[in-house]
Amino acid sequence: MPNSAQFKEVEDGTMWKIAIIDDERQVLHGMKRAIPWDKLEAEWVGEALNGEDGLTMIRASHPDIIITDIYMPRMNGLEMIEQLRKEGFEGKIIILSGYSDFEYARQALRFHASDYVSKPISMPTLKNILTRVIQELGEEEGKRKRQGELETKMSLYEPLIEKEWVRSVAIGTLDQAYWGDDHLPPPYRYWLNRKHIAIGIELIRNKQACRMSVSDWNLFRFAVSNIACEIARKLFPDVEFTELHSTRSLLILHPEEEEGGEPFVKKLEELGTMLAESIGSYLKLELRIGIGSLKQVWTKISESTEEAFRALDQSAERLASVYEVYRYRENQGSEQDNVSLFPVKLSFKLANAIKSSQEAEAHQLLDEYMCLMVEQKGVSPAVVQMLASELWGIITYSLYETGFLMDELFTNDQIAKEIGALYVPDQLTQWLKDKITKICSSKQWKGKSKHRQVVDFMTSYIHEHYAEELTLAELSDKVFVSRNHLAIIFKNMTGETFNNYLTRVRIEKARELLLEGNMLVYEVAERVGYKNIPYFSTLFKKVTGMNPTELTK
Template sequence: MIKLFLVEDEAVMREGIKRRIDWSAEGIEFAGDARDGELALPMILEKKPDIVITDIKMPFMDGLKLSEHIREALPDTKIIILSGYDDFSYAKEGIRLGVTEYLLKPITPAALLKSIHEVMEKIEQERKEKEERSLRSAEEYEKKEKEAVRLFSELAKQFLDRPGSGPESHDRDTSFVNMDISKAGEVSGKELESFLRTGTQDGARAMIDSVFDSIGDQNSRSLIFLNYLTMDLYFTMVRFLKEIGENVSEINSKCGDINDIIRDMTGTEDAKRYLSEYLSAVISARDNGSARKYGRILRDAAVYIDEHYADEDISLNTLAELANISPNHFSAIFSQEMGVTFIEYLINKRMDKAKELLMTTDMKSFEIAYAVGYKDPHYFSSTFKKTQGMTTKEFRARGREG
């Protein structure tokens, strides 16, 4: 759903636009409104609307100045300017700032909606083009990865098949490579993919050590094998960075170019050092990105739960809908960032309140059950005993004895 924000200093005009259009029926979420640019800007930066409709002449900060700030912070946001001034200089400045539509007042709801729908079509088209570019980029990257795998496999075959490749000449015996190279990369890659989503920076070196332990000492002594495995794990981390929208070049410049690493690699320790450093940098980027992206969502979710824990119908779907993301996605980021699942957080909140009521009131157990959001007092009692290690009666008695 497209998100829209309105900035208009004339109260009658502002309320008219808000009330006379059925936004949800038009596929639009009305994200909020403000009477001037100064009030609107922090709200817009927080809500990140797809479309901003703003008057041009307002106190404190006018529509053009507001548009300039929006363009700098939210370049994808489309701006529709409403103006009572048929002055080319205003329109010219609006064009310079990248304003999408410049409409003259007075304007009817139908005319405004027509312009909004035209802007919505532009947004959908841009999203489609962006998705297609991402898909093409992913496909091209996949081709490059497969080509790298093919070259490494071919190099390994040539090296191991040529005469004189025994231990007496190269200290590399073909019997060292006891595992299929591509299969080893696949197994290690899956293990790494799981760690990339849930692992910590402190665990990066242990993760890489675990990968090398799993391939065996003999295999890890083959330089060809090390080169391939390092490249394969590198590509796994790069794919993850692209998936979460982080900057690959920034981490490459910090940790070193993979081609230089492969060229200069002399043994297992070089591979481990590079991969653990790269993995630690990826986890750091993931955590920083998640904190930026999801911090507000999770803070709002925690506040909502704190205020609505007693609602019988509160659910993960409720929170996901409020955050405007899918339930599965919300569940994943909640668990990752909060350290517990949504249901565990809700139960803990309800149990804390139940314990407070047991100690400060004479309410019966079934009354407390209803007060903290349980329809079934028996289920409440069972949950309390399971989580607290004693019944409500025992908890109250023990508390009052103390």
């Protein structure tokens, strides 16, 4: 095993060495082709399809910069990085991830990653990142930084994960180990001298909204965030906005210590009214506003978030006569108030699990919630049914974001009847589990028409462009579906991954060309998109069971 002395210390005049690790070979080839090596004074020194092979390659080639994915077979990117740091690797690491997640970003910083970027990434963005990282290497040339120096330079919460950090605070998923005031990122240190209140925003899916495509709906949500922040900052200068799921989002306000009482309530009413008026006027969308209670410390923001949406669920104290602006009523003492504060935290996780077809994770979340429910004594059938309706709405809207309409599988009358027959928490949990299982295993989910159209386009495109550098990211831009979800759709519809399908198309075409006998093996390889002849031969034998030379005899 190498030690720190074995890793390269940059010498004057050398080219910067870059290695790429990604489980999609087309991504590797695409970056190798697109990176302006000469302009960056850099050279490619190796590639790998998983973290385990990446370790071997890095130990041999000693790159200055590593570009790596997180989700890979055999050993993921974070595990590889952790091992490299243990061995003393002090080079720069750029992480490309298809997931936006605070915990992953936090781990990346713990291992001193230079950047954490969500896929798909444009080449100009990657070039800018590499330029910055190489500039940093130039400034560090001639001396190796101790790991402690780098750790001091980089705080736990860099700007690249601040949005995820804010959302984690808002919904209560931030690990309690990071609740101390000393863990507040520098931009949010002012929170220590402020009060805090959460404003929940729920878009109502009226007839116009129901007619929108998923891409249009996402554009409208983006517009809502811009309008909401612009309006809120007129009344409260310090504001954060974070998306939750589908129809719900959140404003976090930080009023001065002296603000409070009736004037403050009037100010909140004004904010709610302005939001409803502006979004209704500009976007023709209806919304409901829920206002949590004022909290003295930032670690209670998630409680205000729960209260904000509980105010909506209960249609609590209405502040505006024309618009639906509700304020949470403290000490209401109703049975619903005594039910565990689950919705925002659970619904956020549940929505993500449903959208990514993670059936086991969704079931686990429901089991965890069940453990909380059993602690509540005497939960009435009315509350069980209220929770069932709310969670069913979360599932419905989450699937809509993927293009799946629930009425393809269940009728509203059927769901209403089944919810009416739920009386105890156990029934609620099992009912939801059964529904999730049925959705994930249904033909509609695996082969619904909208997904079929997307996959038909993808397969046609592959057959027409198989010789080109095709990537899932490129196709995701063409069909306006996220790369991760597109991978799931393609696998569900075809039974194989995008890369496997592309490989199969290329090899089948290669076999046709070889059987014609007019071309040499290397010419066929290049004709179907492979410049690496040994790799082509390996793939050909793997798919067909024979070497390509056997067909040229």
